[in-house]
Amino acid sequence: MRPNHLIPTVQTVERRQARRRATDQPQIHLLRLTQVLEISGLARTSVYEVIKDGVFPPPVHPYGRATRWVNAEVNDWLCERLSARYNRQPGIDAPGDISVTPWVAKKV
Numbered sequence: 001m002r003p004n005h006l007i008p009t010v011q012t013v014e015r016r017q018a019r020r021r022a023t024d025q026p027q028i029h030l031l032r033l034t035q036v037l038e039i040s041g042l043a044r045t046s047v048y049e050v051i052k053d054g055v056f057p058p059p060v061h062p063y064g065r066a067t068r069w070v071n072a073e074v075n076d077w078l079c080e081r082l083s084a085r086y087n088r089q090p091g092i093d094a095p096g097d098i099s100v101t102p103w104v105a106k107k108v
Contacts, residue, residue: 033067
């Protein structure tokens with residue numbers, strides 16, 4: 001028989017279930033400007049110019065003055081650019097379905 005202090009309470013079980021439900025939802029990764037520059041290969045000024053032209057995904061402001069970009073939107077933009085590259089150059093075979101592995105920031 002387990003001691004009473006080791007038997008999970010109703011609150012403990014509910015907290016565990018809530019954590020499991022929260023992890024089932026897709027994660028949204030937000031990127032800093034430096035990460036966007038690294039992924040896109042664009043310069044800082046160019047990023048804001050293509051945002052103004054409506055070509056690049058605009059940033060989100062999660063809190064205060066912080067500016068972040070949604071990782072999936074930046075990756076989608078990159079996939080569109082790669083697809084357009086192969087579609088407009090005759091004689092080049094596109095490598096099937098172009099997909100980009102989602103970029104995730106490295107922990108330092």
